[in-house]
Amino acid sequence: MRLNLINIQTVFISMFTLFTSCELDLSPVDEITDDKAFVTIEDLEKGRVGVMAYYGGFAIVGVTDYASDDLRYSSSNRGQGVNVHDWTYNASTDDMGSVWDGNAHLVDAANRILEISAQFDPEDATVKKTIAECLFTRAFGHFEVLRAYAPNYSANAIGIPYMKQSVISEPARLTQGEVYQNILSDIDAAIPDLDQFVDGNYWVTQSAAYALKARVAQYMGDWDMAIEAADLAISTGGFRLAEIDEVQQIWNDEVADDVEVIFRKEILSSRLGDYYTASSNQDIYFHPSHSLMDFYEDDDIRKSEYFGKNDNGQDVVKKHDGRASGSMNVVDIKYFRVSEMVLIKAEAYINKDLLDEAQAEIELLRSKRITDPDPIDMSIKSLAMSVLQAERRRELAYEGHRFIDLRRWNLGIERVDEDVPSGRQKVLESGDYRFVFPIPQDEIFANGNMKQNEGYSN
Amino acid sequence: MKRVIHLLLLLFIMGGGIINAQNKTITGIMTDATDGAPIPGATVVVKGTTVGTITMFDGSYSLNVPENAEILVFSFVGMKSQEIAIVNQSVINVVMETESLGVEEVVVTAYGTKGKVGLKGAISVVEAKDMEQVPVASFDQMLQGKTTGLQISTGSGQPGSSNTTVRIRGNGSIMGGNDPLYVVDGVPIEAGAFASLNANDFETVSVLKDASSTAIYGSRAANGVILITTKRGKEGKTKVNIRHQSGVSMKTQERFDMMNTAEKLWFEEIAQKGPGWELSSLNPNYQSLSNEARAAQDAELARLRGINTNWQDQVFRMGKTHSTEANFMGGSEKTQFYVSFQNYYQEGLSPRSDINRYTGRINLDHKISDKIKVGIITSMGTSAANKIESEGGVALQNPFAAVYLANPWEEPYTTAGDINSGKYLFANPYLTDEQNAERYYEYDNVGSNSLDQMANSTNMVEEIKFVGAANLEWTITPDLSAKTQYGIDYRQTLTEREIRPEAYSARILGDDEPGREGQRSQSFGRRMEANFTNTLDYKKVIGDKHLLSAVVGTEYVNRTTFGFGFTGYGLDPKLPGSLQGMTSGTPGTVNTESNYFIPAVSGGESERALFSVFSLVNYTFNDKYTFSGSLRRDGSSAFGADNKYATLYSLGLTWDVTRESFMTDLTWVNNLKFRISYGLTGNQDGLDDYETLTTWGTTQYNNQKGTVLGRSGDPTLKWEIAKKFNVGFDYNLLANRLSGSLDVYNDITDDLFVVQTFSSWAGIPGNAKKTNAGKVRNRGIELLLNYDVIKNNDFIWSVGTNLSYNDNEVLDLGQVNEFEQGTSIIREGLPLGSHYMVKWAGVNPANGNALYYTKGGQVTENYSADDNIAEFGSSNPPFTGGFNTRVSYKGIELSAQFNFAQGYSRFNNQSFFQENPSFAQYNMSTAMLDVWQQPGDVTEIQGVHSTRQFSSKDIEDASFIRFRNLMLSYSLPKTILKRTGIVQGLKVYGQAQNLFTWTKWTGFDPEDSNNIASFEYPTPRVFSVGIDVAF
Helix, strand or coil, rough: CCCHHHHHHHHHHHHHHHHHCCCCCCCCCEEEEEEHCCCCHHHHHHHHHHHHHHCCCCCHHHHHHCCCCCEECCCCCCCHHHHCCCCCCCCCHHHHHHHHHHHHHHHHHHHHHHHCCCCCCCCCCCHHHHHHHHHHHHHHHHHHHCCCCHHCCCCCCECCCCCCCCCCCCCCEEEHHHHHHHHHHHHHHEEEECCCCCCCHHEEEHHHHHHHHHHHHHHCCCCCHHHHHHHHHHHHCCCCCCCCCHHHHHHHCCCCCCEEEEEEEEEEEEEHHHCCCCCCCECCCCEEEHHHHHCCCCCCCCHHHHHHEECCCCCCCCCCCCCCCCCCCCEEEEEEHHHHHHHHHHHHHHHCCCCHHHHHHHHHHHHHHHHCCCCCCCHHHHHHHHHHHHHHHHHCCCCCCCHHHHHHHCCEEECCCHHHCCCCCEEEECCHHCCCCCCCHHHHCCCCCCCCCCCCCC | CHHHHHHHHHHHCCCCCCCCCEEEEEEEEEECCCCCCCCCEEEEECCCCCCCCECCCCCCEEEECCCCCCEEEECCCCCEEECCCCCCCCCCEEEEEEEECCCCCCCCCHHHHHCCCCCCCCCCEEEHCCCCCCCCCCHHCCCCCCCCEEEECCCCCCCCCEEEEEECCCCCCCCCCCCEEECCCCCEECCCCCCCCHHHEEEEEEEECHCCCCCCCHHHHCCCCCEEEECCCCCCEEEEEEEEEEEEECCCHHHHHECCHHHHHHHHHCCCCCCHHHCCCCCCHHHHCHHHHHHHHHHHHHHHHCCCHHHHHHCCCCCCEEEEEEEEEEEEECCEEEEEEEEEEECCCCCEEEEEEEEEEEEEECCCCCCCCEEEEEEEEEEEEEECCCCCCCCCCHHHHHHCCCCCCCCCEEEEEECCCCEEECCCCCCCHHHHHHHHCCCCCCHHCCCCCHHHHEEEEEEEEEEEEEEEEEEECEEEEEEEEEEEEEEEEEEEEEECCCCCCHCCCCCCCCCCCEEEEEEEEEEEEEEEEEEEEEEEECCCCCCEEEEEEEEEEEEEEEEEEEEEECCCCCCCCCCCHHCCCCCCCCCCCCCCCCEEEEEEEEEEEEEEEEHHHEECCCCCEEEEEEEEEEEEECCCHHCEEEEEEEEEEEEEECHHHCCCCCCCEEEEEEEEEEEEEEEHHHHCCCCCCCEEEEEECCCEEEEEEEEEECCCCCCCCEEEEEEEEEEEEEECCEEEEEEEEEEEEEEEEEEEEEEEECCHHEEEEEEEEEEEEHHHHHHEEEEEEEEEECEEEEEEEEEEEEEHHHHHCCCCCCCEECEEECCCCCCCCCCCEEEEECCCCCCCEEEECCCCCCCEECCCCHCCCCCCCCCCCCCCEEEEEEECCCEEEEEEEEEEEECEEEEEEHHHCCCHHHHCCCEHHHHHHHHHHCCCCCCCEECCCCCCCCCHHHEEEEEEEEEEEEEEEEECCCCHHHHCCCEEEEEEEEEEEEEEEEEEECCCCCCCCCEEEECCCCEEEEEEEEEECCC
16 A cells, blocks of 8 residues: 555656646747747848838828829719828828838838847848848838928928837937938948849849938938939949830839839739729729829820720729739839939939039930920029929829928929819918828827827827 | 434334235345445335335345335435335345435535535536527527526527627626636536537536636636536446437517518608619609600509518528437446437528537446546537528628518519529610619619528538547545546537539629639638646545545646638539539739639648646535635746746635534524635636747748748736635525525636737837736626425425626726727726717707717717717626526426526617618618608608718617526326336427517617627527437
């Protein structure tokens, strides 16, 4: 009996201790745990690819278009973008928050991979390239937020947070001077280790970085930097403007790699064009505005490439309606194009009172878009500026520039009557607070240090 | 002492020892069913005579009986008397069972040897007889209204549906899950998956409610525990039971009416929508029509008027139910068995809605030696269920929505006899296409399209479920035993869904839609939970006054889930139901378009483990005071690395008041026990298996593989905690005729999961994580009462009731004070499930506009969600319970059971559709006949011009009393049965389920598993008859 008891005790004591610790550390099969995700350089490479997956950019196009004078409300609209179009948005309007949220996540994705890169050999080419791309991405993401959520450039004006690491925090808004400084220093740090040219422009290159720098300089009004960066953006990759007969190919994603498109994201299933016309049932949410359609000369290739008609003869936005074959509205999003660089240079020259140089740039662009362009008059600065503004509107329509450009130029919006069906709004005065997007309510709620933009209540 | 009394008694009965007559000697042994021990000093008497004896020290007896003696009566104090027919037997061994008068404590065992170390505390037990042959496929529904503290509501009448919520003492968790833990014979089983279990196999169902009874289950016990034991074999002659039941299911009556054709066409005119308006002579377009065109239009309107489809006849049916079962129970001294087999078939109220189930069980107990016992329980079930389209959804394919929303002027079948799927569109032959297009719009044939979808699609779930365990018990010393058990709960499902290419819903799809030529989806799921427990238990009487019992043990639980599935497209019309019917997908190239038939595949797996060490100690002093305590330490793979182990405990005291000397004079008090307990239990349901880990997933960009952040885990996440306090009494009074219990409790659940949101710049997917920060209180009172109004040999009338009141309040939500959840709000100070809505203020008689109250109480015509208020109660009933009564006279028994839920309200989302002119293309409730039409109309239905909004008008009192079950049975007298020689028992019965419901609710069923009525599958009324034969 005694022996039995001892045996029993032994058995039970061993059972008590049998499973204690190791069995409770289970790892998922369908997910990669933190410790296993980045072990080799190849893993880091996958992290770099993963950052690209975070690139968005649809919202800044769609939402700023809704708010601009380039679209006309459609009777088949069931509420899509109406708050934005009527400028009745506030901090809780979902459409206004996605630029903020999407780009903040893009920035964080880049920061995470930057931190992981630090575990690898800093001299390794892949590591260097990964770091460079992430720095670019960080600058790009911050600048997208800055464009939409900060007022016009002024070094001491309120900016946005600038995240240099992935951390759970409640970041406060820096001054714009600090934000721009950070953006530029990230771009400059990135450039040396970026690829010069990549097939398809689907990845970050030096050209993309210069293009971003040119755009940043344009917003800052640093015109020398803008010209220099724009030139480098074009020359580094050996890019040129599309010819008239190539314009259609740009929007069908068929154009040669060195033509027009400096940086884009490959899109396989999401639908940028759904902002204007629903691919599911062809319901039109917004037509192109008459004021924009009437703004082109008849022999302007852009008129037939940007606008079209549906089966019922209604006007539709055609620019992002999809490739030649494949699903409707599925098309790459282009972040930087050569024509934007040309227009940045033209705007810089005007501001530097180099009107002839400006005119040369604009005429170059017009010659690649219009069979027989009308003459333009840029003899004095104010005329030159309105020519530039008109051409920028024509060329870059539906690419997320118009609404922000109007603010940059201190202009307001006055929609023409035929673009204003009953019940819709017509005028947004220049300088109105609504030209600056509201900081999303969710951010204000979760971040005690976040300050709302002027004019919006919380 | 007992024995002496017995002996004296016997002598008395026998009138001083006229032990008479030879003829025949019968011998045997009398043993105790609980431990098999011999019973000395018990009485054996020939019925109706004074011939008898008492058993010897070893339980044996020997009795000479007259030749004509028929029945022996065996009796012993505290045991059930037995009458056994002699029929040519000379050896009659008798196993005596403890007489259950309510005084005897039912020992509910969590771990260890059955009956040895019992759980103390607030436990209510539902006996097998209350659950047998209830014609529902899922056992949780059988518990409705049966006992206190247990609230069960069913959201679907689909046979075998798992859409039932089971709550023990209210909702303690906000987002962590509120299902109790279910344990069958020591094996934890999956909540809400009972369709393939046969509840007729269950012996008892114990509902454990307070800390003292549940804390031994540690971090899984916060929502209470439901312990089930299944039937075991008994030594003796093999008993065979054959049972059959057949019945029909019928729809209950909804408390609203839909319009007929005349009413609907009239309303369409008022609403200026639909053919009733387009074809009306009041329509301004009518004036511009030619005479021929008018005639054609009038003729069409007349044709529609001539149709009056009753969609209920098209959709509902009377469903059949059959259940057939055989079970065998018996065994020898060494081996006992219980074997059962059942087929259960039940049809629902709609075609293509049924369940067909086969279940089998083998329970075996075997003594290897005096000290070592092995046992096996196995239950295997397989069920195949056909389900309707879009069950419980606000969707036109849901037949229980279409039946109300289909227009009465729609014909279900064409003249050729085909289903009239498609759209209604009138074309006036005297108008051009363009003119027709301007005047007449098309409308979905809602009813026919639903019939079409039901006819041309399938939705089937096949399930295999196995619950089994093997155990070994070793009685090391009379006081100490060890037990080891390995158990498995296994379930696999195969789901099959096909939409035929002929289906209207497929035919209308565009050329780039994969489903345009039909689609077939199949998915396989498997869930397996293994558990391994090892326990030592000890029970010893020390001296005269001390009883110590304890169990210590370990438990390891491992759960894996696995599944995969696919959807294929382009079905061959000639190969219905075949995997060969799918077309392979071709991707597009630069020059060719994809056929869009590329199949979609999916799959995944997950695992979690739990390891625990636990102990339970009971100490009783002088039979009066019992102290019980439990302690458990749970380590779970799902807990965060910083909080890997939960330590949970309970303390309790039971005081047997009746044993106090001051009670001896109160003879009407047979039993009075006072209980008090406090303890901590946990809830780990809210944690996903890998939620505390930061993980990465894969993506693809530009033909390269990428890695992206999948989840930002929080290593501090842990179990939710419940602090439970309970005080109660168990009582038996008036010669045990009045019995029951009374409990008061205060449960505070803390560290509840709530969502914490983060700045977008933190990059956390969804900007939110769960965190342990919420706090909820449930406090309440429960009364259980059974009373035998009349109790004599032939006639028994008993009544019983169980009443539960639960007060629920959110105490803390962490980062916020409130958050909205659909049409409800979770707000500190309010109960969970509080409705949050704009308050309805009626209709302005002057202009027909809807009126609402602002937050400040002003009446306004402007609807704004900013005016939502939370003054409309909660969707969780505070007051629930049941009543039952049973009358039996000789073999006839009549019983009735009612249950109720009181003081709660639900959001009737159906009336938003049925009473809304914006949906006038669908049929409307007759309530809309009262629509405001002209100034001065006083009505609750706003004018058609005024937009219908969600408001408090749609929140209705859902309190109800339901006549749940009525049963009449007749058991043939033993004297008749005896003549047959084989049949031991025969019972015939008829019963009705869900007979009647008293409620103010205007939907179809006030009872639901959630807060919103959305065209759910109504619970049917079931009538059935059955027969039980025992051999």
